[in-house]
Amino acid sequence: MTEPVGTFCLVLHSHLPWLAHHGRWPMGEEWLYQSWAHAYLPVLDLVNRLAAEGRRELLTLGVTPVLAAQLDDPHCLRGVHGWLGDWLLRAHGAAARIPDLAAREHRAATAALEVFARDWRHGASPLLRTLSDAGALELLAGPATHPFGPLLQPAVRAFALETGLVDATVRLGSRPAGIWAPECGYAPGMEHGYAAAGVRRFLVDGPALRGDTALARPVGDSGVLAFGRDLEVTYRVWSPRSGYPGGSDYRDFHTYDHPSGLKPARVTGRRVPTEAKRPYDPARAAAAVARDAADFVRVVRERLTAIRRRIGRPGLTVAAFDTELFGHWWHEGPRWLEAVLRTLPEAGVRVTTLRGAVDAGLVGAPVALPPSSWGSGKDWRVWAGPRVADLVARQERVQKALLGAVTPGLARDPLRDALATEALLALSSDWAFMVSKDSAAGYARDRADAHATRVEELAGLLGAGRRRAAERRVAGWGGDDAVFGHLDARGLLP
Incomplete structure (x- = not known):
C-alpha cells in the first residue's frame, strides 16, 4: 500500500448551555431541539452508517457534559420527539401552498423520526458508547458546564473538570483521555491541572502554536499534548466571508416561510436581501456539495504535501468545528461531511482520531503556549x-x-x-x-x-x-x- 501523504483529523465540538426548563422560543429548548434534529441526529447517523461498512477512526467527537445531560434527559427526549412530530405536521400543513418544499420536509421529518426511534429512545449515551466501543470515533469530554477556564480559581477549575470527567465516565463507561477545553481557552499552567486529572490531550487554536499545527505538541514538561486547529484548512469551511456554507446554492438559514417555519430559499448571494432570495433547488445544492467536498479534499492534500516537504515526514492537519454547523446552520453539512470522509482516503490521506494520531507518532517537540482562545483576537476579550x-x-x-x-x-x-x-x-x-x-x-x-x-x-x-x-x-x-x-x-x- 502506498504511504499516505499525511493524516487528517476531523474534530467536532458539540455544545449547548443548559436550556431545559429555561424558556422555549425564541431562546431556550427550541435551540436544543433544532440542533438535535438537524445536526446531532444526521451526524451520528452518518457515523453509524460508515461504521456499519467497517470504517473506523472516522472523527473525534466532543460532547460537553451539560449537553450530554440534556441528550439523556427524559424531559428533553420527550421534548425533541414532540418537536420532530411538529416538524412533520408543519410540513403536512404547508403542502397546499408550497408542495415541493413541503414534500421534502415531510420526507426529512419522517426519516428523522425513524432515526430517533431506532437509535435515540434511551438517550445519546448508548449510541455514543456503541460507536466509541466499535472504534468508529473517539469521544472527548470537558469541564461540566463549559466554563472559560482561564478565569476560574484553580480549585473551581479542577472541580468543574473532574465533575465533567466523572459524568462522561458514568455515561460512556470509560474516562476519556482527551478534552475540548471550553472556547479553546488556555492560561499557562492549566496543563498541569489536566495532567493531574488524567487528561492527555486537548485542543488549542492554531495561533497558540504560531500556526505550526503539523504535529501534536507536549506542553512544557507536563506530558499533555496540545493539538492545534489548522486554520488554513478549517477556514475553508468556517470563514464567514468565504466558507462553503455561504455558497449561493446552499439553503439560506435566515429566510423562513413564516406560516410553516420551513426554509424555502437558497443563499443566492451574500448581499441579496431576503425578499430577493431565489427558491432552494436540491439539485443545485447537491452539485455544490460535490464541488466543495472535492475542493476541500484538494486543500487537505496540498496542505499535507507542503507539511511533508517542510518537516521531512508525513504530518497532521486538524480541522475542528462546532457540530451544530453541520445540518443546523449549514443544511447540507452532513452530506458534505460524508463526501469528505469517503473521498479523503481515496486521495491518499489517512483519516483518524486524535488518539490515532498519537499512536502513529505524530508528536513533535515540547512547546510553551501563550494565553489564548479561539475567540475574536485569539485572546480572552470575548469572555473578559x-x-x-x-x-x-x-x-x-x-x-x-x-x-x-x-x-x-x-x-x-x-x-x-x-x-x-x-x-x-x-x-x-x-x-x-x-x-x-x-x-x-x-x-x-x-x-x-x-x-x-x-x-x-x-x-x-x-x-x-x-x-x-x-x-x-x-x-x-x-x-x-x-x-x-x-x-x-x-x-x-x-
Whole structure:
C-alpha cells in the first residue's frame, strides 16, 4: 500500500448551555431541539452508517457534559420527539401552498423520526458508547458546564473538570483521555491541572502554536499534548466571508416561510436581501456539495504535501468545528461531511482520531503556549472584555461564595450540591459569549443573573445557619437545574 501523504483529523465540538426548563422560543429548548434534529441526529447517523461498512477512526467527537445531560434527559427526549412530530405536521400543513418544499420536509421529518426511534429512545449515551466501543470515533469530554477556564480559581477549575470527567465516565463507561477545553481557552499552567486529572490531550487554536499545527505538541514538561486547529484548512469551511456554507446554492438559514417555519430559499448571494432570495433547488445544492467536498479534499492534500516537504515526514492537519454547523446552520453539512470522509482516503490521506494520531507518532517537540482562545483576537476579550466586565465580576463573587460554602469535615450535603450546580451554570462561557457577540444578550444576562442569584441566596442562608429556609428555597426551584446527579460539592476541597 502506498504511504499516505499525511493524516487528517476531523474534530467536532458539540455544545449547548443548559436550556431545559429555561424558556422555549425564541431562546431556550427550541435551540436544543433544532440542533438535535438537524445536526446531532444526521451526524451520528452518518457515523453509524460508515461504521456499519467497517470504517473506523472516522472523527473525534466532543460532547460537553451539560449537553450530554440534556441528550439523556427524559424531559428533553420527550421534548425533541414532540418537536420532530411538529416538524412533520408543519410540513403536512404547508403542502397546499408550497408542495415541493413541503414534500421534502415531510420526507426529512419522517426519516428523522425513524432515526430517533431506532437509535435515540434511551438517550445519546448508548449510541455514543456503541460507536466509541466499535472504534468508529473517539469521544472527548470537558469541564461540566463549559466554563472559560482561564478565569476560574484553580480549585473551581479542577472541580468543574473532574465533575465533567466523572459524568462522561458514568455515561460512556470509560474516562476519556482527551478534552475540548471550553472556547479553546488556555492560561499557562492549566496543563498541569489536566495532567493531574488524567487528561492527555486537548485542543488549542492554531495561533497558540504560531500556526505550526503539523504535529501534536507536549506542553512544557507536563506530558499533555496540545493539538492545534489548522486554520488554513478549517477556514475553508468556517470563514464567514468565504466558507462553503455561504455558497449561493446552499439553503439560506435566515429566510423562513413564516406560516410553516420551513426554509424555502437558497443563499443566492451574500448581499441579496431576503425578499430577493431565489427558491432552494436540491439539485443545485447537491452539485455544490460535490464541488466543495472535492475542493476541500484538494486543500487537505496540498496542505499535507507542503507539511511533508517542510518537516521531512508525513504530518497532521486538524480541522475542528462546532457540530451544530453541520445540518443546523449549514443544511447540507452532513452530506458534505460524508463526501469528505469517503473521498479523503481515496486521495491518499489517512483519516483518524486524535488518539490515532498519537499512536502513529505524530508528536513533535515540547512547546510553551501563550494565553489564548479561539475567540475574536485569539485572546480572552470575548469572555473578559469591557462589554462583559459586570459578568466577570459577578462570576468572581459566585466562585467566592462557592468556595466559602464548602468546608472540611462536612458530610455530603444536597443543599451544597445544589449550590455548586447553580455556580457551575452561572460560570458557563455561553453567557459572556452571547453578550459580547450581541446574540440574545438579554437572555444570556437573565440566565447568568438567575443562577448567580441562586448561589448568593443559598450561600447566605447556609452561612446564617438557616437550613430549613435553604431547603424550602431549593425545593421552590422545582428541580429545573438537576443537571448532574453525581455532583459532590466536597470535590472542591483539597
